Amino acid sequence: MLFELIRLEFLKSFRSTSFAKSVMVAIFLGFLALMLLSYLFMAGLFLNRILAELVEGQGTTVTLNSGLIFFFLVEFMYRYFLQKLPVIELESLLHLPISKKRIINILLGRSFFSALSVVALILFTPFAFTEIAVQYGVAGAISWLGAVVFISWTLHWFMLWFKQRFEDSLIGVVIVFAVLVLGGGSTYLGWFNLGELVAPFFTFAMSSFIPMAVGSITCVVGYYLAFSYYLNNAYLEDLASEEEVRFVNQSVGFFSRFGMAGELANLEWKLIIRHKKSRTFLMLSAIFLLYGTFFYDNPAYQEGPMRHMFIFVGVFITGVFMIQYGQLFLSWNSGYFDFFLGRKDGIENLIKGKYLLLLSISFLCFMLSIPYLYFGWKFLLIHFATFLFNAGIMIHMIIYLALWKPKPMDLNKGAMFNYEGVGAAQFLMIIPMMIAPYVIYLPFALLFNMYAGLAAMGTLGVVGILFFKPLSNININRVLKHRYEISSSFRQEL
Known part of the structure; x- marks a missing residue:
């Protein structure tokens, strides 16, 4: 049965109309995976020297x-964003006269054979047999490496269960942020050192096989957890009904005050949380709100020319969603763009709705960045000035560049290593985004001080907000002028 399913999977891929493109993508991703794994192996070979340099x-x-x-x-974190779930294959096999347990075992086993499963093995094997084996013998090296690898594999099975159970709910978002804040932030902010709490476990693994046995048991428990959940929920009707009710009552009432544009903004928001790729962009935007913690208390950025780096950080924090989501402005709607072509003022309301959505989330990012006040009042002023600049100037620049030959995109695919909808404009967009704020800020900051530069950015942003309608009409008219060309490009086969 295993070989029969493999044969059917091969036939499905071979008969696909996009077979040639899929092969090329697979070759490219395979080459990229081999290159990254080779880098990891080299890092493992020199891991002892790297650690010796970092901690003398x-x-x-x-x-x-x-x-x-x-x-x-x-x-x-990277498993949460990169690891794929075998749900699509599960739905395509459930109607066949095959034991459900066998299907799930095959799919779970297939998911295990990926580059992510060998990261820990490749990275830590050289260190185990060149450093730990010298002090504790080969048995100690095997025991320590086994404990590390089994914990890594436990995360694989846990993530299969976690993403299927919580990925589309608020609970999943809260858990991911809790892991990020309590795990990394606790040590970074000096609350408690998580590494010192768990270090004795791995130290004990060098002289005993008990930690390795514990790791193997947790790996088996993780597999059983994923297997049991998929087995108990592997029903086509359950999957369909779950998809129907999962996103009920996810509207944003604030948008309804803006007429048809607000209704389309509300629809856009529902589509963001419904589809995997857009939802990943939203999650990444939330995580990047912590970007400032790497700069704001770093002494290297407090004095001299490097202190101007805070402007880029402020622009990025308050406009991260605008930058990520806005760069694929119309590609998100490529599957149903013709629907708006056939409606009176459909294109205009679509663009206005997107403006409303981007500005609303940018304002939310600014509000969520207020806790940076902990590092000083000037950082709150930086965020306020950069938010005004983003809302008045940057949003129009991003959309204008994103409208240069937009490309179709499949929303159901993941965001990682997925370049659908990405063209030359998306790669060139970073240049004006980095230069434009400094063109306004630096002359005043160098002639007077930082606060004069922030005032200039904020003032220009306010002017852009006051003239929002004529500025937005430039992009609206551009879409209307090229609407048939855009519609034709969206009909291209992915």
């Missing part, structure tokens, strides 16, 4: 045992 005067083994928990936190 401390043993590299002790340092690594204290830092392993942060490796697993990073693994938790």
Whole structure:
């Protein structure tokens, strides 16, 4: 049966109209995966030297045992965004006369064979047999490496259950942020050192097989957790009904005050949280709100020319969703763009609705950035000035560039390593986004001081907000002028 399912999967791929493109994408991604894994292997070979340079005067083994928990936190995050679920394959096989347990076992086993499953093995194997084996013998190296690898594999099975159970709910978002804040933020802000709490477990693994046994047991429990959940919920009617009710009552009442444009903004918001790729962009935007913690208390950026880096950070924090989501402005609607072509003022209301959505979330990002007041009042002023600049000037620049030959996009695919909808404009967009704020800020900051530069940015942003209608009409008229060309490009096969 296993070989029969593999044969059917091969026939499905071979008969696809986009077979050639899929092969090219697979070759490119395979080459990229091999390149990244080779970099990881090289990092593993020099891991001892890297740790010795980073932490002088401390043993590299002790340092690594204290830092392993942060490796697993990073693994938790990249698995959340990169790891794929076998749901589509599950739906296509449930109607066949095959044992459900066998289907789920095959799909779960298939999901395990990916580059993510060998990251820990490739990265830490050289260190285990070049450093730990010298002090604790080969048995100690195997025991330590086994504990690390089994915990990594446990995260694989846990993430299959977690994403299927909580990815589309507020609880999942809260858990991801809790892991990020409590795991990394606690040590960064000095609340408590999570690495020191778990280091004894890995230290014990060097002299005993008990931690390795514990890791193997948790790996089996993780597999059973994922297997049981998929088995108990693997019904086509349940999957369909869940999809229907999961996003009920997700409207934003504030948008209804803006007429048809507000209704379309509300619809856009529902589509964002409904589809995987747009929802990933939203999650990344929320995570990037923590971007300032890497700069605002770093002494290297407090004095000299580097202090002007705070302007870019402020623009990015208050406009992160505008930048990420706005760069694919119309590609999000490529599947049903013709619907708006056939409606009176449909294109105009669509563009206005997108403006409303981007400005609303940008304002929300500014409000969520207020806690940066902890680092000083000037950072709140930076965020306020950059928010005004984003709302009055930057949003029009982003949309204008995004309207240059937009491309179709499949919303149901993931965001990672997915370049659908991305063209030359998306790569060139970073240049004006980085230069424009400094063109206004630097002359006043260098002639007077930082606050004069912020005042100039904020003033120009207010002027842009006051003249919002004529500025937005430039992009609206551009879409109307090229609407048939855009519609034709969206009909291209992905």
